[in-house]
Amino acid sequence: MPDALEVAAEPTRRRLLHLLVAGEQTVTELTEHFSVTRSAISQHLLLLESVRLVAARKDGRSRYYRLDPSGMATLRALVGQFWNDELDLLARDAQRLADSKDPQPKDTP
Amino acid sequence: MPDALEVAAEPTRRRLLHLLVAGEQTVTELTEHFSVTRSAISQHLLLLESVRLVAARKDGRSRYYRLDPSGMATLRALVGQFWNDELDLLARDAQRLADSKDPQPKDTP
DNA sequence: TTAACACGTTAGCCGTCGCTAACGTATTAA
DNA sequence: TTAATACGTTAGCGACGGCTAACGTGTTAA
Numbered sequence: 001m002p003d004a005l006e007v008a009a010e011p012t013r014r015r016l017l018h019l020l021v022a023g024e025q026t027v028t029e030l031t032e033h034f035s036v037t038r039s040a041i042s043q044h045l046l047l048l049e050s051v052r053l054v055a056a057r058k059d060g061r062s063r064y065y066r067l068d069p070s071g072m073a074t075l076r077a078l079v080g081q082f083w084n085d086e087l088d089l090l091a092r093d094a095q096r097l098a099d100s101k102d103p104q105p106k107d108t109p
Numbered sequence: 110m111p112d113a114l115e116v117a118a119e120p121t122r123r124r125l126l127h128l129l130v131a132g133e134q135t136v137t138e139l140t141e142h143f144s145v146t147r148s149a150i151s152q153h154l155l156l157l158e159s160v161r162l163v164a165a166r167k168d169g170r171s172r173y174y175r176l177d178p179s180g181m182a183t184l185r186a187l188v189g190q191f192w193n194d195e196l197d198l199l200a201r202d203a204q205r206l207a208d209s210k211d212p213q214p215k216d217t218p
Numbered sequence: 219t220t221a222a223c224a225c226g227t228t229a230g231c232c233g234t235c236g237c238t239a240a241c242g243t244a245t246t247a248a
Numbered sequence: 249t250t251a252a253t254a255c256g257t258t259a260g261c262g263a264c265g266g267c268t269a270a271c272g273t274g275t276t277a278a
Binding site (some may be wrong): 006008009010011014017018021067069075079082087090092098 | 123179201
Binding site for chain 3 (some may be wrong): 145170
């Protein structure tokens with residue numbers, strides 16, 4: 001029942017989404033990129049499917065998973081809503097300050 | 110032990126970060142915007158603090174929480190790394206398609 | 219047809235999450 | 249000083265997350 005952003009935030013699932021940019025793939029193919037079992041990956045995919053971030057097609061005894069563009073559009077909206085201009089300004093300023101300090105730690109009056 | 114993006118993705122904590130853009134606030138002040146107890150909010154803040162997204166200052170018997178700009182910069186990097194150009198392109202296309210279909214459902218040969 | 223196999227999912231086990239109730243602690247009022 | 253009070257955190261509970269092991273099911277080979 002969680003929302004798409006929460007589901008997508010989990011590290012393994014983030015990677016899965018990135019892997020699926022390359023095109024549809026089976027559970028076993030996807031599993032090769034991880035150190036956990038097929039079962040674990042399968043469950044991550046089912047969860048992603050439940051929030052419509054991916055969709056699946058069955059062929060033979062394999063299930064081919066792919067990104068669901070409309071769900072990804074929803075996610076885009078959520079991300080944009082969370083990481084708004086205010087937060088961005090704040091983070092950018094912090095980065096700028098850090099950058100200006102890091103190179104030469106001397107001469108900061 | 111989770112990473113900043115996962116921690117920030119939880120809905121209550123997302124709202125807390127947004128509220129803190131307005132400036133430092135105590136646990137009780139922040140709690141007023143939610144329907145859960147002070148305790149729950151306190152624990153969310155402690156978690157945010159553990160991944161350096163917020164910092165706290167003690168004054169009298171209150172703890173004033175504020176955003177930690179450097180942690181927010183880290184989060185910015187994580188978000189940017191996750192929501193990269195490929196995903197954005199995909200989501201944008203889906204949005205464009207949906208928009209072009211939604212207004213006039215007729216005449217789609 | 220049936221035995222072996224490949225693929226994906228369910229069963230079940232901790233660990234962690236998010237929450238309220240109870241608590242400790244610091245401040246104020248008498 | 250002591251009692252009352254306001255603030256934040258810990259204790260403890262039910263539910264959920266991520267994982268492996270066991271399983272069901274569909275496919276191939278004999």
